[in-house]
Amino acid sequence: MCSHQPQCPSYDSPARDAAHIVAFHPEQGWNLLCNGAIVFDDTGEILPDGSIVAPSRLAVAA
Template identity: 65%
Template sequence: MCQHQPPCPPADARDREAACLMAFHPEQGWGLLCNGVVLFDDRGELLPDGRSVPSRRPDRREVLGRAA
């Protein structure tokens, strides 16, 4: 899918979020990378094969620095 040189990381790579942004819809909360990954504004991801990657946004307790 990616036509960049050097190619962007593929969708199954650990650094897949480093791929180039091809479409961005901030009003809807998502963007499409050239490797086919859809990124959501909560940092969750949808991979081209349909698998979802949960948000890596820190839990509120982690931000506050205490356990619940």
């Protein structure tokens, strides 16, 4: 799906979030990357194979 040179990381790569944004929807809180991954503002993701990546949560010190 990626036509960039060098090619963007594939959706199954640990660096998948470095792919270029091809659809930008800040009003809805998500972006589509050229590798087919959908990334959300809360850091969750939906990958092209249908699997999900849960949002990462940082521990808050009290």
